Amino acid sequence: xxxxxxxxxxxxxxxxxxxxxxxxxxxxxxxxxxxxxxxxxxxxxxxxxxxxxxxxxxxxxxxxxxxxxxxxxxxxxxxxxxxxxxxxxxxxxxxxxxxxxxxxxxxxxxxxxxxxxxxxxxxxxxxxxxxxxxxxxxxxxxxxxxxxxxxxxxxxxxxxxxxxxxxxxxxxxxxxxxxxxxxxxxxxxxxxxxxxxxxxxxxxxxxxxxxxxxxxxxxxxxxxxxxxxxxxxxxxxxxxxxxxxxxxxxxxxxxxxxxxxxxxxxxxxxxxxxxxxxxxxxxxxxxxxxxxxxxxxxxxxxxxxxxxx
Ligand SMILES: Nc1ncnc2c1ncn2[C@@H]1O[C@H](COP(=O)(O)OP(=O)(O)OP(=O)(O)O)[C@@H](O)[C@H]1O
Numbered sequence: 001x002x003x004x005x006x007x008x009x010x011x012x013x014x015x016x017x018x019x020x021x022x023x024x025x026x027x028x029x030x031x032x033x034x035x036x037x038x039x040x041x042x043x044x045x046x047x048x049x050x051x052x053x054x055x056x057x058x059x060x061x062x063x064x065x066x067x068x069x070x071x072x073x074x075x076x077x078x079x080x081x082x083x084x085x086x087x088x089x090x091x092x093x094x095x096x097x098x099x100x101x102x103x104x105x106x107x108x109x110x111x112x113x114x115x116x117x118x119x120x121x122x123x124x125x126x127x128x129x130x131x132x133x134x135x136x137x138x139x140x141x142x143x144x145x146x147x148x149x150x151x152x153x154x155x156x157x158x159x160x161x162x163x164x165x166x167x168x169x170x171x172x173x174x175x176x177x178x179x180x181x182x183x184x185x186x187x188x189x190x191x192x193x194x195x196x197x198x199x200x201x202x203x204x205x206x207x208x209x210x211x212x213x214x215x216x217x218x219x220x221x222x223x224x225x226x227x228x229x230x231x232x233x234x235x236x237x238x239x240x241x242x243x244x245x246x247x248x249x250x251x252x253x254x255x256x257x258x259x260x261x262x263x264x265x266x267x268x269x270x271x272x273x274x275x276x277x278x279x280x281x282x283x284x285x286x287x288x289x290x291x292x293x294x295x296x297x298x299x300x301x302x303x304x305x306x307x308x309x
Pocket of ligand 1: 088
């Protein structure tokens with residue numbers, strides 16, 4: 001189930017969600033540290049990745065909705081500077097896993113989880129991480145393009161800056177808007193109409209606007225939940241090209257049902273499966289080319305060759 005409400009993500013960072021503690025993951029976020037400058041890192045953890053890019057790692061993640069366990073013991077390294085694709089049949093927990101990674105899972109009242117999510121070695125569920133810092137550092141783009149339709153293109157991009165909780169000067173905003181739109185591959189198409197509403201763009205442009213909005217806060221990781229499933233083939237191709245550029249500046253994790261897309265955009269791939277009412281697990285993980293050409297598990301072979309799912 002994909003959730004397509006970025007406004008929820010932004011708003012949730014501003015409300016009392018910071019006080020909601022999941023039962024299985026310990027003490028929850030701290031509240032005392034001052035808010036960071038827009039372009040200044042917050043309470044960073046030790047960096048273990050190379051090239052200034054971030055490494056995200058899930059260790060033994062299990063997730064529940066009420067008593068329904070939907071993921072069990074999922075461990076996955078999402079490498080710095082890589083695109084990691086999460087594939088698998090509907091209902092196997094891919095979106096839930098993605099939402100665990102940036103603590104959106106806990107927005108569901110019945111949700112709980114166990115395990116660790118390490119961003120550059122620091123557990124985002126541990127002490128030292130505030131919810132808004134996690135959501136700033138690990139951004140998300142949803143299935144359906146969801147810019148604020150009446151808001152200008154410019155204001156859509158800077159709307160994400162609310163995650164930082166600080167006022168930003170006009171000059172700095174201008175720089176952020178240009179940088180983010182360039183990175184999202186949209187600048188050339190909108191540079192002359194930044195004051196026009198975001199809702200006036202095509203679907204593919206709107207999705208790139210959402211990517212720009214996510215990039216405005218300089219995330220270290222970008223999560224993308226079926227970002228092209230509502231787009232035509234041309235727009236899909238543009239987004240895929242944009243991802244190819246973006247992975248040089250941000251670590252990307254994408255959920256996709258499109259095997260060709262997984263093969264085109266990702267360097268690593270994880271195949272999730274929830275067999276016969278069991279919680280979702282990773283059946284196979286590895287180099288994308290190898291997963292598609294020489295899968296080690298028969299179930300992976302069947303799935304990537306379209307035999308089920
Ligand atoms: N908010 C929720 N409340 C209760 N159960 C949920 C909720 N969201 C997801 N689930 C359940 O969790 C399981 C995993 O769902 P999830 O959406 O993570 O799977 P998915 O692999 O991403 O599926 P799809 O590919 O269809 O989007 C499913 O059984 C689903 O019904």
